[in-house]
Amino acid sequence: MANSTQAASERKPTVPVHRGVTMADVAKHAGVSRTAVSFVLSNRENASISEETRTRILEAVQALGYRPNAGARALASQRSDWYGIVTEIVTAPFAVDIIKGAQDQAWLDRRFLLIAPSDQADATGLNQGMEDAAVEKLLEQRVEGLLYAATYHRAVHVPESANEVPTVLINCFDADGKLPSIVPDERAGGRVAIERLLQAGHSRIGVINLDPDIPAAVGRLAGCREALAEAGLELDPALVVSGHATADGGYEAACEILDKYPSGAGRPTALFCLNDRMAMGAYDAIKERGLAIPQDIAVIGFDNQELIAAYLRPKLTTVALPFEEMGALGVQTLASLTAGQPITAHQQMVDCPLLERYSV
Amino acid sequence: MANSTQAASERKPTVPVHRGVTMADVAKHAGVSRTAVSFVLSNRENASISEETRTRILEAVQALGYRPNAGARALASQRSDWYGIVTEIVTAPFAVDIIKGAQDQAWLDRRFLLIAPSDQADATGLNQGMEDAAVEKLLEQRVEGLLYAATYHRAVHVPESANEVPTVLINCFDADGKLPSIVPDERAGGRVAIERLLQAGHSRIGVINLDPDIPAAVGRLAGCREALAEAGLELDPALVVSGHATADGGYEAACEILDKYPSGAGRPTALFCLNDRMAMGAYDAIKERGLAIPQDIAVIGFDNQELIAAYLRPKLTTVALPFEEMGALGVQTLASLTAGQPITAHQQMVDCPLLERYSV
DNA sequence: CCCTCGAAGTAACGCGCGTTAGTAGTAGCA
DNA sequence: TGCTACTACTAACGCGCGTTACTTCGAGGG
Numbered sequence: 001m002a003n004s005t006q007a008a009s010e011r012k013p014t015v016p017v018h019r020g021v022t023m024a025d026v027a028k029h030a031g032v033s034r035t036a037v038s039f040v041l042s043n044r045e046n047a048s049i050s051e052e053t054r055t056r057i058l059e060a061v062q063a064l065g066y067r068p069n070a071g072a073r074a075l076a077s078q079r080s081d082w083y084g085i086v087t088e089i090v091t092a093p094f095a096v097d098i099i100k101g102a103q104d105q106a107w108l109d110r111r112f113l114l115i116a117p118s119d120q121a122d123a124t125g126l127n128q129g130m131e132d133a134a135v136e137k138l139l140e141q142r143v144e145g146l147l148y149a150a151t152y153h154r155a156v157h158v159p160e161s162a163n164e165v166p167t168v169l170i171n172c173f174d175a176d177g178k179l180p181s182i183v184p185d186e187r188a189g190g191r192v193a194i195e196r197l198l199q200a201g202h203s204r205i206g207v208i209n210l211d212p213d214i215p216a217a218v219g220r221l222a223g224c225r226e227a228l229a230e231a232g233l234e235l236d237p238a239l240v241v242s243g244h245a246t247a248d249g250g251y252e253a254a255c256e257i258l259d260k261y262p263s264g265a266g267r268p269t270a271l272f273c274l275n276d277r278m279a280m281g282a283y284d285a286i287k288e289r290g291l292a293i294p295q296d297i298a299v300i301g302f303d304n305q306e307l308i309a310a311y312l313r314p315k316l317t318t319v320a321l322p323f324e325e326m327g328a329l330g331v332q333t334l335a336s337l338t339a340g341q342p343i344t345a346h347q348q349m350v351d352c353p354l355l356e357r358y359s360v
Numbered sequence: 361m362a363n364s365t366q367a368a369s370e371r372k373p374t375v376p377v378h379r380g381v382t383m384a385d386v387a388k389h390a391g392v393s394r395t396a397v398s399f400v401l402s403n404r405e406n407a408s409i410s411e412e413t414r415t416r417i418l419e420a421v422q423a424l425g426y427r428p429n430a431g432a433r434a435l436a437s438q439r440s441d442w443y444g445i446v447t448e449i450v451t452a453p454f455a456v457d458i459i460k461g462a463q464d465q466a467w468l469d470r471r472f473l474l475i476a477p478s479d480q481a482d483a484t485g486l487n488q489g490m491e492d493a494a495v496e497k498l499l500e501q502r503v504e505g506l507l508y509a510a511t512y513h514r515a516v517h518v519p520e521s522a523n524e525v526p527t528v529l530i531n532c533f534d535a536d537g538k539l540p541s542i543v544p545d546e547r548a549g550g551r552v553a554i555e556r557l558l559q560a561g562h563s564r565i566g567v568i569n570l571d572p573d574i575p576a577a578v579g580r581l582a583g584c585r586e587a588l589a590e591a592g593l594e595l596d597p598a599l600v601v602s603g604h605a606t607a608d609g610g611y612e613a614a615c616e617i618l619d620k621y622p623s624g625a626g627r628p629t630a631l632f633c634l635n636d637r638m639a640m641g642a643y644d645a646i647k648e649r650g651l652a653i654p655q656d657i658a659v660i661g662f663d664n665q666e667l668i669a670a671y672l673r674p675k676l677t678t679v680a681l682p683f684e685e686m687g688a689l690g691v692q693t694l695a696s697l698t699a700g701q702p703i704t705a706h707q708q709m710v711d712c713p714l715l716e717r718y719s720v
Numbered sequence: 721c722c723c724t725c726g727a728a729g730t731a732a733c734g735c736g737c738g739t740t741a742g743t744a745g746t747a748g749c750a
Numbered sequence: 751t752g753c754t755a756c757t758a759c760t761a762a763c764g765c766g767c768g769t770t771a772c773t774t775c776g777a778g779g780g
Contacts, residue, residue: 033760049758050758067500072737075432076764080431096455103477142430307637383767396728404769407728429766431767432766435737437769438735
């Protein structure tokens with residue numbers, strides 16, 4: 001027993017591989033204890049440190065260029081100040097905006113957002129292997145909460161292990177409805193689009209629809225019908241055409257609608273395209289027929305895909321999906337959750353604002 | 361002396377706030393020492409652990425759902441396995457692709473990429489306050505290396521503190537030339553675009569130029585001239601028009617070029633647009649004049665901005681900026697650097713591949 | 721039989737920090 | 751003088767882990 005103790009104390013100390021200035025260095029430099037440094041740097045309320053010592057410590061910090069070690073702090077304090085977000089990062093440009101919103105909000109809250117990629121979605125849902133690994137990696141970093149974002153509004157299946165920390169879904173929802181989620185208010189978006197067209201004097205409106213089953217289409221179309229109903233109008237089924245969610249799909253759908261009225265009589269004076277890519281195709285169809293936007297036919301889009309909407313000629317009036325807001329709200333919700341505070345609603349809906357440009 | 365020791369040992373132990381299974385738990389469950397667990401989990405070469413103990417330990421890991429604590433590991437091993445990347449995340453869609461490339465490569469190397477936002481660039485360069493803070497935050501996380509990415513090819517000024525760890529610049533370079541950088545090979549990109557047009561039989565080629573002073577314009581135009589020279593041709597100054605790097609700018613520039621030849625005689629049969637947004641505007645100008653793409657006028661772009669190039673009608677043939685490759689190469693370079701290995705070149709150039717679509 | 725040597729493990733230290741339970745010193749008051 | 755109260759600190763522990771320097775035990779050799 002004594003032997004081993006002695007051996008231990010005789011052992012030559014491991015050579016310290018100093019990669020940075022530590023609190024101990026600061027303490028030595030300032031001639032105080034490490035504890036004092038810790039107290040000053042963490043701005044402890046009821047720690048009594050004289051003003052003089054305090055400044056001496058802060059000067060030492062400056063002089064040595066001390067930089068706290070976030071990992072060590074996390075280990076000691078048992079909180080990491082990290083959130084994690086899982087998303088398909090490059091699939092759609094939308095994910096970026098969600099991340100941006102979340103990132104900025106996290107930054108404001110002095111927290112760090114760890115971004116983990118989950119590979120592209122395929123027909124069967126997300127690439128589950130990659131996703132699980134991503135969540136796992138984030139949990140290894142001891143994130144305090146998880147954000148789970150989809151690039152288009154849909155139901156998702158979240159990896160089991162996400163249940164170990166507070167989790168918030170962004171732009172998606174889980175089928176079981178167990179996790180809190182944040183989604184765009186598609187219905188209100190549909191309303192505002194139609195209301196804008198009504199206000200501009202249009203009463204005969206064509207709709208270029210997405211796949212009718214996806215949440216976006218359901219909501220937007222419902223809002224559309226509501227707004228028309230309030231104006232005493234109805235959606236003419238002949239004017240609703242579904243297509244692929246691409247420019248080509250939009251082109252074809254627009255052709256179909258326009259060519260129903262070769263003489264021009266009965267032709268809609270406005271087109272509500274359920275996304276901007278389709279609006280892009282619709283532009284071509286309209287122009288090809290020698291019609292002018294918005295004089296002959298007004299066009300309104302959805303999604304506000306900047307690169308399209310802002311560069312089409314004329315620039316496209318469209319309804320924006322509030323990605324940044326959803327990202328920010330996600331972080332705020334997570335903050336409430338991790339603080340043990342109640343959240344306002346299990347499913348929070350965020351407004352889709354109308355962006356006026358020149359196509360109406 | 362004895363007193364204080366006694367007091368310390370009499371002190372009631374702090375209540376452990378257990379937030380997770382630790383190695384100690386695994387060790388207890390498997391009936392071995394914590395060291396043994398560590399050896400097994402880190403796959404130590406020359407540690408002699410019997411196969412039987414080994415499996416017992418792994419079973420315990422499974423049974424308890426043990427998950428290593430990355431922060432503690434980093435603290436003990438003095439290496440974080442983290443890289444940091446500083447970039448303006450949302451300003452341009454390009455940053456995303458760089459991040460994606462870097463992210464994927466880092467993931468392969470079992471490293472984590474911390475993404476720190478730096479606010480938007482303004483005329484005077486990047487928002488320095490935000491940037492310094494971003495770098496500072498990353499260093500606090502003890503990243504082992506830094507990536508610094510710009511959304512368009514240019515000279516940048518990197519925060520001082522970035523010098524404390526290996527740093528690689530992506531899609532930019534520092535004026536002093538001190539830091540290794542990775543940039544697109546603009547010149548080769550210019551060449552390949554022109555070569556494609558020559559091959560299609562065009563010899564009279566118009567160029568819609570960017571601001572002539574930026575690196576992208578300089579390089580691309582040089583490549584363009586080279587390719588023409590090799591074919592015994594020259595760039596007609598009358599056919600080179602600069603404009604704003606927008607669709608409107610491209611539209612105006614294209615109008616200017618086309619309207620110089622109202623009769624059609626002498627008019628270029630192809631347009632090389634130095635970015636896709638300008639190509640988008642050029643499309644409008646061409647179509648307005650009743651000309652067909654590519655039959656009457658071929659168009660080739662640059663940047664491969666998916667949302668534009670893939671949705672224009674006809675789809676735009678363009679030269680791609682290799683953002684993902686640059687991001688990946690950045691991480692690889694960083695890996696070499698942190699491993700103390702030499703890197704192939706101080707400034708690495710990455711090829712800009714031609715993407716054939718239907719506008720040539 | 722003793723000695724050496726490798727296999728199989730373990731005790732203990734330190735990474736940088738937050739935190740708790742102390743101590744030393746002084747002022748105030750009865 | 752003795753006691754409390756307060757200010758201004760500090761010693762020591764533990765967070766979860768990697769790592770080094772041991773120990774123990776059985777097999778093999780002389």
